[in-house]
Amino acid sequence: MLTTLAKVKAELQSPDADDALLTTLIEQASATIETFCGRSFAAAAGTETIRLDRWRERLILDRTPVVSVASVVLNGQALDPASYEVENSGSGFLLRLDASSCSIGWPVGRVVVTYTAGYSATPPDVERCCIDMVKLSYFSRSRDPLLRSEDVQDVVSKTWTAVPSVETLGGLPADIAGRLSGYRMVSFG
Template sequence: MSTPPAPVPLPTDLTTLANVRAWLNAPTIDNSDAMLQRLLSAASVFAQTWMNRNIPIADYTERYTGTGSDTLALANYPIQSVASVTIRDWTVQPSPDGIRSGYVYDDRFLYLIGLPGPALGPFNGAPNVFPKFPPRAIGITYTAGYETVPPDIEQAVLELIALKWSDRSHFGQSSKSVGGEVVSYITADMPRGVATLLGNYKKVIPV
């Protein structure tokens, strides 16, 4: 009898198989690792889709249309580092001190500072802004996300997994009679408490 391959975690996973087993209080379920890992990965993707953002730290290379201001919100956050910024293929250097010309950033936004018109290179328009034209003329390479998944997000995913794991025995049922009593099941996409935990991280402003 061949041994099934070990389940493979994905970079998008928001918890671990060991933590799932501990939460389910089921460290010895036979031949369930592959199913639990699949459920773990699916719940992680569902949570991040609902939050409209990625959580684990990753590298991104993206193009943006400018805002016409000195501020640009990046799609993924918290921003950990910025490797390069280009505007219409002209490279913007990081500001050496947060005062002199260049770009700076915080955990959410990229800023242009101290760039008079000529310093922005060979293009027209207002100085010191991310230009709106042409579209997608701004290129950003950066690293963003959490090195460690926040505990409340991980807890929300564990509760989602536990709900779906228990739902295997009554899939599609909203209630059933047990010993003369009616037992009701949760049929929503996720419990209200899970939505509350994830809602703290939901990106509500499109970028």
């Protein structure tokens, strides 16, 4: 989860009776954000196999930021840790180095990289977006999302819209999507 129940409860000043609901809303908001961004934010170890059909100056690892690289195996041969380095942890660029630490690129073949990537803690701006999404869901849970206006002057006059009035992008309110855009993973097809 991208935030804690305690942080959401403190912001909403909600009663303990809402704990189960808030936990569910946090889980849903976290999943929606991770789907939108195309990434998991939690640091985790994994192995990635990259098949190269031509020489490459650098490898681009799928998960970022890269915390550490445990091993690199090139065409069945384990490489000495001094023979590779992460150029930019945020971009996930992995360089192959010669004895004088100059980049020499990656040859055709199969590269297996075991590494840890992600965040040790949720970035504060991502956590803020998660809390904002929980608040939106919490406060709108008992109202009709298509109700545009209500006039109680001489008893009631209601109007509805066929389209929700909140602009969305990728399933998120547009303002939250905009704040998360820097965390979206770009995929090359």
